[in-house]
Amino acid sequence: MKKIIVYIVSIGISYFALGCKNDPLDITPDGRITMEDVWKDAIRTEAFLNTVYQFVPGYFMSYGYFETISGLSDESYYKEGIGIAWANGSLSPNNNFVNDFYNNCxxxxxxxxVFIENIDRAQVTNENNRGLFKAEAKILRAFYYLELIKQYGPMPVIDKEIAVDFNFTSLKRPTFQENVDFIVRDLDDALAESRLPIRITVGSQGGRVTRAIAHAIKSQALLYNASPLWNSQDAANPEGDISKWAAAAQASKEAIQELTKNDEYKLYSNYGDYFLRGYDVVPQPQDRETIMETGGGSRTHFITMNNIPSKTGVDRAGATPTQELVDSYDMQATGLPAILGYNDANHLDPIISTASGYNENAPYVGRDPRFYASIWYxxxxxDNIRGNIHTVETFxxxxxxxxxxxxxxxxxxxxYLRKFIDPMIQVSERSNASFKKYRLAxxxxNFAEAANEAGVDISLAYEAINTVRRRADMPDIAAGLTKEEFRDRIRRERRVELFLEEHRFWDVRRWKIIDQVDKLVTGMExxxxxPNNYVYTRFVVQRRASWQDKYLIFPLPSSELSNVPDFSDNQNPGW
Incomplete structure (x- = not known):
C-alpha cells in the first residue's frame, strides 16, 4: 500500500504535522481500496480530482452566525457576532473567529x-482529458494559495507529496513575490491547455474551473502583488516597483481581451437584477458576467438575516450599510463624488462637493443608481409584493x-441592505441570489487600477472604468485627471461596484489604509x-480596535508554530 503523508492540513490537521498512520489518502472511503488502485481506475481517478474541489471555502454569509465579512470593514455594521468581536480586537493566534480558510486551503x-503528481500515470477514460484534468488541479492549487497568502502572507511553496522522513526545518517562508510567481506558473500552465474551456455550458459540469477563472485568479494575484502591502516602497522607489503594476495591468488586459472576444463574457445589462439571479450553465447563458460562483449559505437565510423589521419573518437587520458607504456614491447627473472626505476624525463633518449637485437636506436624491440597487434608505x-408597496421608514x-x-x-x-435581496418575493420564499467570487467587472x-499605477494604457484604463459605469447609467469619468485623482476615482468605483462582495476588506489592507478607514463607522439619525421634511444628524455608530498595522494580515495559528520552525521564528508582524 502506498503511504501518503498528510502534510499541510493542520496547517490545519497539519499538512505539516501528521504522519502516514490512518491517513485518509491511504484508502478510499470504503476502507478497501489502496491509493495505487485509485490511479489504476479511470472512474476513481476522476473522483479524486473531484475531491480537490471540495475544499473551496464558503463565502458570502458563511462567517459567524450567517454573517458577511463586510461587517469587518467600513462597508457595514453588525450589532452582534463577529462584527463585535472584530471591533473589540479579539483576533489572535489562538482565536481566528472569522473563518477556517487556513485548514481548507x-x-x-x-x-x-497528490493528483498532479500522479495524473500522468493514472488511467483516464479519454486520453485527451489527462491534460485537462491536470490543468484543473493546477488552477485549484493556485486558487488555494492565493486565498491563503491574501490572509496570512507568504506560505511555503510545496508542490509534491512529502515523504515520511521529510525535514520540516527545511521549510522556509518565501517572499510574497515567490508565492505569486508559483501561482502564475500554475495558471499559465493551465492556460496553455487548449482543451480548457472558457466557460462551462453543460449542467453536469457546473462548478468546474475554466480559462476565465484562471485569468481572474491571475489578474487578482498580480494586482495584490503590486499593491503597497507587498510592493516595498522606499526613498529610491516611493511608489514601489512599477514593473509589478505593469505585469498586473498586462494580465488583466489579456484577460479582458480573451474573455470579451465574441461577447463570450460581458457585463449583465442591469446591475441590480444581476445579483438576484444565479449563474446559468447553458450554451447561451443570460448571465455572461459571472466567472465563478461559490457556496455561501442558504439564500433564504440571507433574506431573513439581512432585512427590515416590518417584513414578517425577518430575524435581524444583519449587515446594515454605513454612512461612509452611502457617502461614496457619486451623483448621477454630474458623475461627480457627492462627499469628498471629512473635516474631522469622527466623520461627522463631511466635505461636500458643491459642483456635484448634492443636497445635504435631500441626501438620497439623484445618486448613482447602484445606491438604489444596494441600500434601503x-x-x-x-417595491410591490402582491399588491403591497412598503415605504421604508428609518426616521x-x-x-x-x-x-x-x-x-x-x-x-x-x-x-438596510438591499443588494442580493429580491424585493418581489416574500421573506419565506427562496432567493436565487448567489455569491459572485469572480466576475468581469x-x-x-483591476486593469484600470494597475494601468494607472504603472502609467500604461491610460486611455484604455479610462475606457475600462467607464464601461463599468455605463452599465449603471453613470456618466463617464472625464479624462485628464492626475494619477492621484484617477486613483481616488478608481478606489471609489471599486467600493460601490463591488459592495458586499468581499473586496473592500482586502482592498484597504493591500492599499495599507486601514488606519485611515477602519477606526470607526457612522450612521444617520x-x-x-x-411629512417629507426631515432633519439628518450624523453620529458615530461604533469605534473599532482592529485598525493597527498588525491587522493588515492575520496571525499564523499558534498550533502551527511548533510544526514549522520558520513559522515560529517569523510570526506575522505585531502578533
Missing part, C-alpha cells in the same frame, strides 16, 4: 499536489426606525419634522 493544496419603496418612530440599542431586528446605522477595475 491547505487541504485543497495537499490533494491537488428612508423613503425608499420596498425616529418610523416602522423601520433606526435604534442605537442592541435590538437586532432594527438597523443601527439608519440603512472586477477584472475591468433622522428626525421627522413634518
Amino acid at each position: 491547505w487541504s485543497g493544496i495537499r490533494y491537488a499536489n 428612508n423613503g425608499a419603496s420596498y 425616529t418612530g418610523g416602522a423601520d426606525q433606526m435604534l442605537r440599542t442592541e435590538v437586532n431586528a432594527n438597523t443601527g446605522t439608519g440603512y 472586477e477584472i475591468y477595475l 433622522i428626525t421627522q419634522v413634518s
Whole structure:
C-alpha cells in the first residue's frame, strides 16, 4: 500500500504535522481500496480530482452566525457576532473567529499536489482529458494559495507529496513575490491547455474551473502583488516597483481581451437584477458576467438575516450599510463624488462637493443608481409584493426606525441592505441570489487600477472604468485627471461596484489604509419634522480596535508554530 503523508492540513490537521498512520489518502472511503488502485481506475481517478474541489471555502454569509465579512470593514455594521468581536480586537493566534480558510486551503493544496503528481500515470477514460484534468488541479492549487497568502502572507511553496522522513526545518517562508510567481506558473500552465474551456455550458459540469477563472485568479494575484502591502516602497522607489503594476495591468488586459472576444463574457445589462439571479450553465447563458460562483449559505437565510423589521419573518437587520458607504456614491447627473472626505476624525463633518449637485437636506436624491440597487434608505419603496408597496421608514418612530440599542431586528446605522435581496418575493420564499467570487467587472477595475499605477494604457484604463459605469447609467469619468485623482476615482468605483462582495476588506489592507478607514463607522439619525421634511444628524455608530498595522494580515495559528520552525521564528508582524 502506498503511504501518503498528510502534510499541510493542520496547517490545519497539519499538512505539516501528521504522519502516514490512518491517513485518509491511504484508502478510499470504503476502507478497501489502496491509493495505487485509485490511479489504476479511470472512474476513481476522476473522483479524486473531484475531491480537490471540495475544499473551496464558503463565502458570502458563511462567517459567524450567517454573517458577511463586510461587517469587518467600513462597508457595514453588525450589532452582534463577529462584527463585535472584530471591533473589540479579539483576533489572535489562538482565536481566528472569522473563518477556517487556513485548514481548507491547505487541504485543497495537499490533494491537488497528490493528483498532479500522479495524473500522468493514472488511467483516464479519454486520453485527451489527462491534460485537462491536470490543468484543473493546477488552477485549484493556485486558487488555494492565493486565498491563503491574501490572509496570512507568504506560505511555503510545496508542490509534491512529502515523504515520511521529510525535514520540516527545511521549510522556509518565501517572499510574497515567490508565492505569486508559483501561482502564475500554475495558471499559465493551465492556460496553455487548449482543451480548457472558457466557460462551462453543460449542467453536469457546473462548478468546474475554466480559462476565465484562471485569468481572474491571475489578474487578482498580480494586482495584490503590486499593491503597497507587498510592493516595498522606499526613498529610491516611493511608489514601489512599477514593473509589478505593469505585469498586473498586462494580465488583466489579456484577460479582458480573451474573455470579451465574441461577447463570450460581458457585463449583465442591469446591475441590480444581476445579483438576484444565479449563474446559468447553458450554451447561451443570460448571465455572461459571472466567472465563478461559490457556496455561501442558504439564500433564504440571507433574506431573513439581512432585512427590515416590518417584513414578517425577518430575524435581524444583519449587515446594515454605513454612512461612509452611502457617502461614496457619486451623483448621477454630474458623475461627480457627492462627499469628498471629512473635516474631522469622527466623520461627522463631511466635505461636500458643491459642483456635484448634492443636497445635504435631500441626501438620497439623484445618486448613482447602484445606491438604489444596494441600500434601503428612508423613503425608499420596498417595491410591490402582491399588491403591497412598503415605504421604508428609518426616521425616529418610523416602522423601520433606526435604534442605537442592541435590538437586532432594527438597523443601527439608519440603512438596510438591499443588494442580493429580491424585493418581489416574500421573506419565506427562496432567493436565487448567489455569491459572485469572480466576475468581469472586477477584472475591468483591476486593469484600470494597475494601468494607472504603472502609467500604461491610460486611455484604455479610462475606457475600462467607464464601461463599468455605463452599465449603471453613470456618466463617464472625464479624462485628464492626475494619477492621484484617477486613483481616488478608481478606489471609489471599486467600493460601490463591488459592495458586499468581499473586496473592500482586502482592498484597504493591500492599499495599507486601514488606519485611515477602519477606526470607526457612522450612521444617520433622522428626525421627522413634518411629512417629507426631515432633519439628518450624523453620529458615530461604533469605534473599532482592529485598525493597527498588525491587522493588515492575520496571525499564523499558534498550533502551527511548533510544526514549522520558520513559522515560529517569523510570526506575522505585531502578533
